Amino acid sequence: MIDIELKVLDPRLGDSIPLPEPATDGSAGMDLRAAVEAPLTLKPGESVLVPTGMAIHIGDPGWCALIVPRSGLGHKQGLVMGNLVGVIDADYQGPLMISAWNRGTAELTITPGDRIAQLLLVPVGRARLRVVDGFSPSRRGEGGFGSTGVN
């Protein structure tokens, strides 16, 4: 497993705001906390960049990190990512920010320390470009977008 370092920038992390950590041994992601100074209310449809209080440097180009919604908040309260998925490049060394979007119909308030999204570490592949006449046949071929039906 890759070992990455998250630099704590906000002194409240690990003090008044707990350090992010996986919720269980089997958790794929680590919940990210909102390092805001004061409660922040998002109107329906509004999005805002929320600091996590941490900087990240993955280093190894074979990996990236993704910021994705937490299921409960996203499904029930409409708190999802304004960029749908946040992609964190291996060479990025800046502050880790969450684009928080209230896609719901009611106001949402984020209070300091709230776990509002999760961070996943994901292996990255690189495509090799080559001009070819075609592919060797596969069962699917060019079928997509519902070509296999529903039942």
Ligand SMILES: O=c1ccn([C@H]2C[C@H](O)[C@@H](COP(=O)(O)OP(=O)(O)OP(=O)(O)O)O2)c(=O)[nH]1
């Ligand atoms: O939710 C996010 C998405 C991105 N980033 C940071 C890390 C990432 O490596 C950098 C650039 O992201 P991306 O490449 O998606 O942004 P861009 O709009 O294409 O900007 P750039 O021209 O800087 O690549 O911004 C975050 O902190 N949070």
